Amino acid sequence: MSNEYHDAQPQETAETLPQDKRASAFALLPLITMAEAAMLLDFSPEALVMIDAVGTIVLVNEQAAALFGYSKEELKQRSLEMVLPERFHVAYAAHLLRYVSMPHPQPLGVSLDLVGRRKDDSEFPVDISVRPVLLEQALHVMGAIRDVSTRRRLEQERLQQMEQLVLQSTLINLAHDAIMVRDQISRVLSGNQGAAELYGWSEKEALGRVTYTLLKTRFPVSRAAVDEHLEREVQWEGELVNTHRDGRTVVVESRQVLIRDAQGVPKAILEINRDITQRKRFEQAQTAVHTELLSQYTFLQQLLDILPSSIYVVHGHDARLVMANRAAASIWGAVWPPGQPMRAFLEEHAIRIVDTQENPIAPEGWATMRALLDGETVLQHQEMILRPSRSTMPILVNAVPLSTPHWQSLGVPEHSGYPQSPQSGEPLALVIHQDVSLLKEAEYFKDEFIGIAAHELRQPLTVLKVAVGMLMRQTAQGHGPRLALWQQEMIGDLDVATDRLVHLTDDLLDASRLQAGQLVLHCTSTDLVSLVQRVVTRFQKTTTRHQMTLHADPPTLQATIDPQRIEQVLSNILTNAIKYSPLGGPVHVTLAAFAADNEVEIQVQDKGLGIPRHQQARIFGRFMRADNAQATGISGTGLGLYLCHELVEQHAGRLWFESEEGKGTTFFLRLPLVPPGDVYGILIEEDKEKIKRTRIHREPNRKSKNDAKSF
Numbered sequence: 001m002s003n004e005y006h007d008a009q010p011q012e013t014a015e016t017l018p019q020d021k022r023a024s025a026f027a028l029l030p031l032i033t034m035a036e037a038a039m040l041l042d043f044s045p046e047a048l049v050m051i052d053a054v055g056t057i058v059l060v061n062e063q064a065a066a067l068f069g070y071s072k073e074e075l076k077q078r079s080l081e082m083v084l085p086e087r088f089h090v091a092y093a094a095h096l097l098r099y100v101s102m103p104h105p106q107p108l109g110v111s112l113d114l115v116g117r118r119k120d121d122s123e124f125p126v127d128i129s130v131r132p133v134l135l136e137q138a139l140h141v142m143g144a145i146r147d148v149s150t151r152r153r154l155e156q157e158r159l160q161q162m163e164q165l166v167l168q169s170t171l172i173n174l175a176h177d178a179i180m181v182r183d184q185i186s187r188v189l190s191g192n193q194g195a196a197e198l199y200g201w202s203e204k205e206a207l208g209r210v211t212y213t214l215l216k217t218r219f220p221v222s223r224a225a226v227d228e229h230l231e232r233e234v235q236w237e238g239e240l241v242n243t244h245r246d247g248r249t250v251v252v253e254s255r256q257v258l259i260r261d262a263q264g265v266p267k268a269i270l271e272i273n274r275d276i277t278q279r280k281r282f283e284q285a286q287t288a289v290h291t292e293l294l295s296q297y298t299f300l301q302q303l304l305d306i307l308p309s310s311i312y313v314v315h316g317h318d319a320r321l322v323m324a325n326r327a328a329a330s331i332w333g334a335v336w337p338p339g340q341p342m343r344a345f346l347e348e349h350a351i352r353i354v355d356t357q358e359n360p361i362a363p364e365g366w367a368t369m370r371a372l373l374d375g376e377t378v379l380q381h382q383e384m385i386l387r388p389s390r391s392t393m394p395i396l397v398n399a400v401p402l403s404t405p406h407w408q409s410l411g412v413p414e415h416s417g418y419p420q421s422p423q424s425g426e427p428l429a430l431v432i433h434q435d436v437s438l439l440k441e442a443e444y445f446k447d448e449f450i451g452i453a454a455h456e457l458r459q460p461l462t463v464l465k466v467a468v469g470m471l472m473r474q475t476a477q478g479h480g481p482r483l484a485l486w487q488q489e490m491i492g493d494l495d496v497a498t499d500r501l502v503h504l505t506d507d508l509l510d511a512s513r514l515q516a517g518q519l520v521l522h523c524t525s526t527d528l529v530s531l532v533q534r535v536v537t538r539f540q541k542t543t544t545r546h547q548m549t550l551h552a553d554p555p556t557l558q559a560t561i562d563p564q565r566i567e568q569v570l571s572n573i574l575t576n577a578i579k580y581s582p583l584g585g586p587v588h589v590t591l592a593a594f595a596a597d598n599e600v601e602i603q604v605q606d607k608g609l610g611i612p613r614h615q616q617a618r619i620f621g622r623f624m625r626a627d628n629a630q631a632t633g634i635s636g637t638g639l640g641l642y643l644c645h646e647l648v649e650q651h652a653g654r655l656w657f658e659s660e661e662g663k664g665t666t667f668f669l670r671l672p673l674v675p676p677g678d679v680y681g682i683l684i685e686e687d688k689e690k691i692k693r694t695r696i697h698r699e700p701n702r703k704s705k706n707d708a709k710s711f
């Protein structure tokens with residue numbers, strides 16, 4: 001567009017025009033009077049203005065004056081420049097000069113961009129047709145002026161619409177979706193590049209062909225139903241299965257819109273199809289995998305449900321349930337829903353986890369939490385489930401940490417509908433509970449029986465021991481008939497056997513008292529060094545093949561202990577050191593005080609059989625004997641170390657050992673010089689309770705590697 005005043009064609013000027021040609025042009029001009037001109041302007045509906053040859057407005061009608069915002073009087077005898085923007089003045093002057101030299105009717109607005117200026121300085125596009133006239137014998141120019149703002153705006157809008165349409169059609173063509181327009185009987189009216197690429201038919205080839213025949217369309221419902229839906233709802237969406245020109249199946253997500261004309265008559269259908277073939281294939285593969293995993297999971301669940309032990313898998317730091325078998329529900333006495341944290345579940349059902357003495361175990365101490373939080377493999381951990389009814393169930397818990405890959409290999413689909421699928425990196429644990437109520441009951445009866453049997457044996461054994469002793473003494477003093485050598489030997493054997501029987505029944509009685517919590521210590525201040533010395537000396541007398549040494553520092557040491565029980569412990573350890581060093585050898589006993597800790601440590605070292613590594617963790621258990629000891633034929637009951645361990649713990653001390661098979665064993669016995677609470681050197685009942693509880697609360701797995709007891 002130009003803002004210059006210029007003609008559509010190059011015009012001839014007065015200088016270039018021959019004189020005769022100019023004269024004849026003037027001769028042809030209409031001749032009117034001022035009165036006629038004024039009348040013409042007043043009656044015309046158009047905005048008219050009459051100027052003379054130098055551009056002075058001679059006449060102007062109301063419409064023209066109003067167009068520029070002036071009154072007629074304001075415009076009369078003024079230069080036409082008044083209604084032109086200043087920037088056009090020079091061009092206008094030149095143009096007028098040219099025009100008056102060769103006047104001719106000319107619609108100025110054609111192909112020109114003319115601009116008028118109103119009184120308020122606002123500008124507007126105008127269309128001016130000019131016509132030369134001879135007014136009162138002089139050349140004048142009459143101009144009809146039209147405000148073309150509206151027309152220009154409409155033209156502008158139309159242009160923009162056109163541009164938009166061009167843009168839209170380009171976009172449609174470039175769109176990845178297949179876009180087609182079909183008529184009422186499904187013949188292709190147009191199709192974009194996307195349609196050509198998706199189906200292999202160019203727009204030209206497809207034009208006029210029926211879409212569903214061309215594309216061998218399979219509808220999810222009948223075609224008629226789709227048409228009916230379109231007719232009723234104007235649009236339809238669904239999946240269609242089409243066929244590519246080369247026979248390939250193309251699954252599309254189709255969106256169809258019915259287009260009606262102004263009268264509402266259906267004209268065409270716009271169909272936009274998106275290729276979802278890949279997505280569909282992927283979805284199908286995923287569904288197959290999901291189904292497979294789900295069936296594996298169901299199978300796994302069925303297997304677990306058959307098992308009598310309670311099994312569950314938990315994940316996260318709050319032990320949310322992933323899966324549990326049927327037996328788990330009967331152990332807990334409630335169904336634990338997947339996704340619920342263990343604590344919330346227990347609290348909801350008022351279930352508590354306690355130890356064998358019914359003291360609550362803190363959540364960090366539960367085998368399940370230890371496996372989850374510390375990654376610890378907890379085996380045979382003893383817990384009790386305390387239900388709201390106060391009924392208790394003793395259980396053995398095995399808790400094993402798992403890693404997430406383990407979980408995936410279990411075949412549980414990540415999004416299987418289970419509320420919480422473990423995320424990789426989250427702790428995961430498999431927990432197995434074994435109800436040991438029956439075992440506990442049997443053990444109780446066994447303890448009862450042992451207690452009664454030992455008690456009943458004690459009296460006849462005492463009689464036997466006294467009788468044998470008397471027989472030996474009387475014979476030695478020459479009372480009664482003289483005995484043959486073999487008879488004397490027999491009485492000697494009888495004495496040894498009676499001693500062993502007494503020892504055994506004592507151990508059995510102690511064990512059953514310990515089980516029943518009835519073993520009471522009688523602590524007094526004792527010189528531990530002389531006690532150890534006495535025991536060592538006594539034992540040295542029983543053997544010639546072993547060389548016993550004692551190294552004690554300091555030479556005397558007072559400790560508040562039950563001297564009989566500590567002697568029993570030492571005797572048992574020394575008996576073992578001798579017994580399990582069948583080839584003889586040194587047995588070193590060391591006593592050292594740890595003033596800072598207010599403790600004393602006694603070590604007994606031998607160079608005997610040693611204890612096999614795999615049995616060390618259980619050696620303090622009742623009736624526990626190592627394989628190598630049994631294989632050598634050395635007799636024993638497996639009760640001694642159990643009693644030692646319990647007695648030392650009752651003193652609030654510790655007993656442990658280091659051993660290597662074939663090289664020997666060292667036992668370590670640590671005792672507090674004054675047991676906790678024994679301020680006045682007298683152990684009151686309450687303190688004994690405390691010591692007992694200390695013992696009970698210690699958990700075997702958390703202590704040194706070899707001081708665990710079997711359950």
Ligand code: ADP
Nearest residue numbers: 576577580610625626629636637638639640641
């Ligand atoms: P036992 O009556 O069998 O000696 P204990 O409870 O005293 O019972 O000991 C348990 C087991 O520990 C023994 O049977 C033996 O296998 C092992 N044991 C104990 N002390 C020693 C030791 N000093 N050397 C090797 N093995 C030992």
